[in-house]
Amino acid sequence: MKEIGVILLAAGQGTRMKSNLPKVLHRLGGKPLFLHALGTARELKPSRVAIVIGHGAEAVREAYCEQGVNWVVQKKQLGTGHAVLCVKGHFCGFTGDLLILSGDVPLFKEQTLRAMVRAHRERNAALTLMTAVLDAPMGYGRILRDMCGEISGIVEERDATDAQKRVQEVNAGAYVASPEFLFAALEQVDNKNRQGEYYLPDVVTIGLTQGKRIATFRVDDSREMLGINTREELAAMEKALQEQINRKWMNDGVTLQDPQTTYIEDGVSIGRDTVIGPNSHLRGRTIIGERCQIDGSAYLTDTELEDEVHLRFSVVLTSCRVARGAIIGPFAHLRPGTSLGRDVHIGNFVECKEATLGEGTKANHLSYLGDVTVGKQTNIGAGTITCNYDGFKKYRTSIGDRVQVGSDTTLVAPISLGDDVYVATATTIRHDIPAGALVFNDREERVREGWTEQKRNKMRGSKN
Numbered sequence: 001m002k003e004i005g006v007i008l009l010a011a012g013q014g015t016r017m018k019s020n021l022p023k024v025l026h027r028l029g030g031k032p033l034f035l036h037a038l039g040t041a042r043e044l045k046p047s048r049v050a051i052v053i054g055h056g057a058e059a060v061r062e063a064y065c066e067q068g069v070n071w072v073v074q075k076k077q078l079g080t081g082h083a084v085l086c087v088k089g090h091f092c093g094f095t096g097d098l099l100i101l102s103g104d105v106p107l108f109k110e111q112t113l114r115a116m117v118r119a120h121r122e123r124n125a126a127l128t129l130m131t132a133v134l135d136a137p138m139g140y141g142r143i144l145r146d147m148c149g150e151i152s153g154i155v156e157e158r159d160a161t162d163a164q165k166r167v168q169e170v171n172a173g174a175y176v177a178s179p180e181f182l183f184a185a186l187e188q189v190d191n192k193n194r195q196g197e198y199y200l201p202d203v204v205t206i207g208l209t210q211g212k213r214i215a216t217f218r219v220d221d222s223r224e225m226l227g228i229n230t231r232e233e234l235a236a237m238e239k240a241l242q243e244q245i246n247r248k249w250m251n252d253g254v255t256l257q258d259p260q261t262t263y264i265e266d267g268v269s270i271g272r273d274t275v276i277g278p279n280s281h282l283r284g285r286t287i288i289g290e291r292c293q294i295d296g297s298a299y300l301t302d303t304e305l306e307d308e309v310h311l312r313f314s315v316v317l318t319s320c321r322v323a324r325g326a327i328i329g330p331f332a333h334l335r336p337g338t339s340l341g342r343d344v345h346i347g348n349f350v351e352c353k354e355a356t357l358g359e360g361t362k363a364n365h366l367s368y369l370g371d372v373t374v375g376k377q378t379n380i381g382a383g384t385i386t387c388n389y390d391g392f393k394k395y396r397t398s399i400g401d402r403v404q405v406g407s408d409t410t411l412v413a414p415i416s417l418g419d420d421v422y423v424a425t426a427t428t429i430r431h432d433i434p435a436g437a438l439v440f441n442d443r444e445e446r447v448r449e450g451w452t453e454q455k456r457n458k459m460r461g462s463k464n
Ligand code: UD1
Pocket: 009, 010, 011, 012, 013, 052, 053, 074, 076, 077, 078, 079, 080, 081, 082, 083, 102, 103, 104, 105, 139, 140, 141, 142, 154, 156, 170, 171, 172, 173, 198, 199, 200, 201, 227, 229
């Protein structure tokens, strides 16, 4: 079987985005734009991959940490034809087929690309280019055909006559070519056009004059070839992508109460009979079990929920693990490194960070639990604070099983409380407490009867 080489064009600035960020780094479905086309192309198992970068080259390169690709810098963006010529050196001695894609066209399906490569091979063509028929072809290069319906050239929107602009068949911007033909033809491309650029599609006319076989491959679903050139197009595609993902999860047995405001990224997985309320964001590598309930306004990133977890309204969870049956929120913030055991309850205005809570433990109101390990069946009273930071270093707190932490407790770390400790309310603890002990701060409680009335009388007297 012939090898496949991939060339991905991603050097352009994307002027129409009006952005300081290179276009291919704008995010679609939670990841930089160009990674969509790159991911699909790599599914074809190419033996060589070259990515042409230019605008924000360093940042683009950093957005893809996997190995096995050649980064080629196109210093000046002189056009798509020039961009392809820049990678010539990486395909010395390469005799396979070259697949050329754009970083700003994200939705091609693997099967579509495979079918195009197959068509190219079957027809023994020097170049095969993908076309599509659009109701609104504006902005795309138009396909010109002769009396017999054979392709005779491509004209860019800006160079087209009014009659040519009415052509609805467009250049989809994906090509398969023999390297020998392609690089030789590109040497002949000039920049005598409205944009003063070296156009890759010009190799079509060059090939035809050389008597080479130039084939076209029409994509059935033209939505696949839509490119992103403006922010409006980016938003429209984001919506389309989201609808597709949401539909998939609903078909797999997940209830989305308001799909319009449910945002699920590509890498997420969700178990059956889970119910997800409005304005929920499931991001990164989030994994949700079966029969979970997410009330709404939830923002989850890289978080794992086992089965039957209930997230009440308005919670933020980042890099957390939550075991079966836990109930969280409303208004809770679980930060990275939080791990909650079975049936843990986290109530309103509770923040956790690097916190491990054992089975059945509860922190129901107004607490900060940071750098802490708590055992099983412990109750953390309202207003408990772990003082984990002295302005220089972070310290850990450890709390045993079945501990009763009274309201308004201050735990000054590093500190450890044994099992079955009983902390009286309003205690500041600075030393380790042995298992089974009671701890309280000895503060005298003083009472002055009739004090309020005396005070009021005094104040009234001073006013008159
Ligand atoms: C291009 C095609 C057009 C086709 C459309 C399909 C050309 C001249 N026109 O137009 O026929 O209908 O794609 O989407 O090819 N790039 C570089 N270096 C450059 C210029 C561009 O790497 O010097 C990259 C861009 O980053 C982008 C891709 O090439 O990823 C396409 O360039 P763009 O300017 O978006 O071309 P279109 O006007 O969309």
